[in-house]
Amino acid sequence: MVYDCIVLGLGGLGSASLCAAARQGWNTLGIEQFGVVHDRGSSHGQTRIIRTAYFEHPDYVPLAQRSWDAWTELQRESGEWLVQKTGLLQVGPPEGEVVQGVLGSARKHDLPVDVFTPEELVAKYPALQPNPDHIGVFEASAGFLRVETCVTTLLKLARLAGATIQANTEVLSFSVDRQGLISVETTRGKLQTERLMVTAGPWTQQVLADCDFHFDVIRKQQQWFQIDRVDIKYENGFPCFLFETADGCFYGFPELDRLGMKLAEHSGGQAVLDPSSLDRQVDPHDQTRCEQFLDEHFHFTKRRLVHQSACMYTMSPDGHFVIDRHPRFDNIVLAAGMSGHGFKFLPVVGQQLVRLLQGENDPSFRFLQIGDRRC
Ligand SMILES: Cc1cc2nc3c(=O)[nH]c(=O)nc-3n(C[C@H](O)[C@H](O)[C@H](O)COP(=O)(O)OP(=O)(O)OC[C@H]3O[C@@H](n4cnc5c(N)ncnc54)[C@H](O)[C@@H]3O)c2cc1C
Numbered sequence: 001m002v003y004d005c006i007v008l009g010l011g012g013l014g015s016a017s018l019c020a021a022a023r024q025g026w027n028t029l030g031i032e033q034f035g036v037v038h039d040r041g042s043s044h045g046q047t048r049i050i051r052t053a054y055f056e057h058p059d060y061v062p063l064a065q066r067s068w069d070a071w072t073e074l075q076r077e078s079g080e081w082l083v084q085k086t087g088l089l090q091v092g093p094p095e096g097e098v099v100q101g102v103l104g105s106a107r108k109h110d111l112p113v114d115v116f117t118p119e120e121l122v123a124k125y126p127a128l129q130p131n132p133d134h135i136g137v138f139e140a141s142a143g144f145l146r147v148e149t150c151v152t153t154l155l156k157l158a159r160l161a162g163a164t165i166q167a168n169t170e171v172l173s174f175s176v177d178r179q180g181l182i183s184v185e186t187t188r189g190k191l192q193t194e195r196l197m198v199t200a201g202p203w204t205q206q207v208l209a210d211c212d213f214h215f216d217v218i219r220k221q222q223q224w225f226q227i228d229r230v231d232i233k234y235e236n237g238f239p240c241f242l243f244e245t246a247d248g249c250f251y252g253f254p255e256l257d258r259l260g261m262k263l264a265e266h267s268g269g270q271a272v273l274d275p276s277s278l279d280r281q282v283d284p285h286d287q288t289r290c291e292q293f294l295d296e297h298f299h300f301t302k303r304r305l306v307h308q309s310a311c312m313y314t315m316s317p318d319g320h321f322v323i324d325r326h327p328r329f330d331n332i333v334l335a336a337g338m339s340g341h342g343f344k345f346l347p348v349v350g351q352q353l354v355r356l357l358q359g360e361n362d363p364s365f366r367f368l369q370i371g372d373r374r375c
Contacts, residue, residue, distance in 0.1 A: 055101025
């Protein structure tokens with residue numbers, strides 16, 4: 001049997017791509033080396049921030065707007081709690097990358113944001129202790145996605161649309177014959193397909209070893225702290241937050257449940273040479289850095305680390321996603337280097353991979369194509 005489309009890797013991106021391909025009416029197979037909805041890649045750990053006023057590059061804004069609509073529609077369709085508006089507070093020096101980037105994107109795309117002095121921030125959120133020289137930019141329409149529920153739901157919708165899933169199966173290699181038919185060698189035998197989507201996350205460089213791509217894989221530690229404050233709880237209206245400090249960039253979420261408040265460092269992190277051997281034990285250095293951030297930027301009397309989970313960022317050389325056709329084969333597409341902020345875009349990236357395989361070019365993705373970039 002020859003599949004219309006195979007999706008290689010079923011993390012967040014692969015699950016969304018599987019759903020998009022199956023909804024296209026293609027006879028689609030998704031292959032995953034681990035069990036589905038696992039915690040060994042980049043798509044686990046309770047929550048992901050969804051925001052629109054993008055400090056990294058204003059061209060992400062239209063994609064983020066489409067993503068909000070797509071998640072809202074998926075939530076309505078599935079009846080699952082996927083996405084939640086809480087607002088996002090971004091704090092930093094007035095001339096810093098985050099504040100300037102958010103304000104620049106908001107200006108360019110006419111997005112509503114509020115700017116707060118440190119005094120106003122403390123009056124609004126007494127749990128916070130901002131640096132007196134910093135300001136806050138609040139995006140009321142931002143929020144969080146419930147990461148495991150999102151992936152589970154995308155896979156369920158993919159199955160409902162006719163997709164097949166083969167878990168605990170590693171893709172060892174693939175090749176393309178003269179007619180363009182793709183053979184995929186797996187630990188459970190050989191498969192054939194007309195089209196291939198490569199969504200292998202931190203394993204992309206290994207999977208596309210003949211392409212000379214370079215992605216840095218970085219270990220990240222997600223940590224959940226209990227502190228003795230009730231006003232940081234989700235039900236009490238605490239927002240998601242991101243702080244650019246002199247020590248690095250830290251972000252977190254309102255406390256959702258008894259695990260406490262999730263906190264992580266966006267900057268820094270150790271290089272991962274082999275994603276399959278990620279060190280998943282708590283790293284005391286990462287823990288200390290988050291504790292220091294907490295001590296310096298929040299008011300409380302007691303804190304306790306309750307839970308941690310290691311995860312990986314996959315970074316392209318310029319920090320932007322790589323979403324394009326394979327350099328040599330038009331019937332193979334890839335999405336990689338989702339660089340620590342790709343989750344929110346999953347549904348629109350999945351749809352874009354389908355469009356690329358249909359020979360269409362959406363100009364809003366041009367800045368993420370390989371082109372002249374050093375990948
Ligand atoms: C700590 C952390 C915080 C983040 N915060 C945010 C945030 O707030 N907002 C946001 O938008 N994004 C965020 N991101 C980014 C986002 O979560 C990822 O970009 C997103 O989950 C996409 O992951 P992926 O599917 O590319 O990779 P993965 O989830 O790792 O999926 C790749 C899959 O491919 C499989 N695979 C690889 N090779 C093979 C093979 N040979 N055979 C079979 N299967 C294979 C792997 O097992 C894996 O399941 C964060 C990421 C991390 C790590």
